[in-house]
Amino acid sequence: MNVAFQIEPDRPECDExxxxxxxxxxxxxxxxxxxxxxxxxxxxxxxxxxxxxxALLRLARPMMPNTCQIExxxxxxxxRRISAIRDADSLTETLTWVEKKLATKVSDKEVAAIRSVCSxxxxxxxxxxxxxxxxxxxxxxxxxxxxxxxxxTGKNLIDGxxxxxxxxxxxxxxxxxxxxxxxFHEWRKLVKYHWHQCQLLSKFGEDVIAARLRPAKxxxxxxxxxxxxxxxxxxxxxxxxxxxxRKSGVRRSTLKRVVKLCRKKRDRLxxxxxxxxxxxxxxxxxxx
Numbered sequence: 001m002n003v004a005f006q007i008e009p010d011r012p013e014c015d016e017x018x019x020x021x022x023x024x025x026x027x028x029x030x031x032x033x034x035x036x037x038x039x040x041x042x043x044x045x046x047x048x049x050x051x052x053x054x055a056l057l058r059l060a061r062p063m064m065p066n067t068c069q070i071e072x073x074x075x076x077x078x079x080r081r082i083s084a085i086r087d088a089d090s091l092t093e094t095l096t097w098v099e100k101k102l103a104t105k106v107s108d109k110e111v112a113a114i115r116s117v118c119s120x121x122x123x124x125x126x127x128x129x130x131x132x133x134x135x136x137x138x139x140x141x142x143x144x145x146x147x148x149x150x151x152x153t154g155k156n157l158i159d160g161x162x163x164x165x166x167x168x169x170x171x172x173x174x175x176x177x178x179x180x181x182x183x184f185h186e187w188r189k190l191v192k193y194h195w196h197q198c199q200l201l202s203k204f205g206e207d208v209i210a211a212r213l214r215p216a217k218x219x220x221x222x223x224x225x226x227x228x229x230x231x232x233x234x235x236x237x238x239x240x241x242x243x244x245x246r247k248s249g250v251r252r253s254t255l256k257r258v259v260k261l262c263r264k265k266r267d268r269l270x271x272x273x274x275x276x277x278x279x280x281x282x283x284x285x286x287x288x
Contacts, residue, residue, distance in 0.1 A: 055196035062155035113248035169281040188223035
């Protein structure tokens with residue numbers, strides 16, 4: 001399904017919100033049905049559908065506060081059901097990067113031991129029940145969209161766009177000050193919402209919004225890699241995983257080397273994301 005993730009400015013906003021939501025939900029149904037054939041790709045695109053839906057709801061929330069609050073909670077819970085599969089995939093990707101960095105510094109035996117222990121941290125997920133349940137829930141969500149109506153006629157999509165922008169700006173400042181994992185994770189989620197909302201409103205104020213697409217995506221990508229590395233470090237430094245590494249013949253010095261490598265990479269990613277973010281979120285408002 002190849003549809004433009006955009007809202008047409010010359011059509012009623014609520015109608016457009018419903019249309020885009022149905023398109024994303026229909027795409028989500030297709031991806032759920034394909035989980036068995038190409039799980040990694042389907043999960044990646046399915047998570048993107050849910051993120052787009054939640055960005056859409058945040059955009060529409062000022063004019064449909066009650067509806068968007070309820071629907072956002074439902075889509076959030078559905079997305080969490082596939083998070084375990086995604087975490088396993090991200091662990092594999094991070095481990096591949098670590099292996100390349102360790103190639104000439106650590107023995108092949110230790111690298112193989114690290115991979116073996118890591119592979120045991122996430123068991124395979126049975127998608128049969130997940131598919132059936134998600135297909136039913138997504139179809140029910142499609143049916144509910146026909147009841148989406150404006151609740152606050154004094155508000156519009158630009159109000160939602162501005163609110164997400166301000167929340168992203170505030171979250172960036174907090175992460176910059178604290179340098180805490182959770183604060184960067186919260187900023188990442190808001191930047192992704194902002195990026196998807198820029199896609200949705202790319203025909204509104206085209207010059208201003210179009211210029212934000214690439215830097216917003218760049219920040220979200222860096223913060224995504226940062227979060228994956230943070231989860232990898234947590235896995236490496238938490239019992240009983242540490243004991244499993246030691247029993248498999250991985251030296252303490254090797255574990256320290258891996259953690260140090262990941263922390264250095266995280267620092268570079270966060271610094272680069274903040275550098276771009278301080279330009280992207282430099283103003284208190286962008287369309288007013």
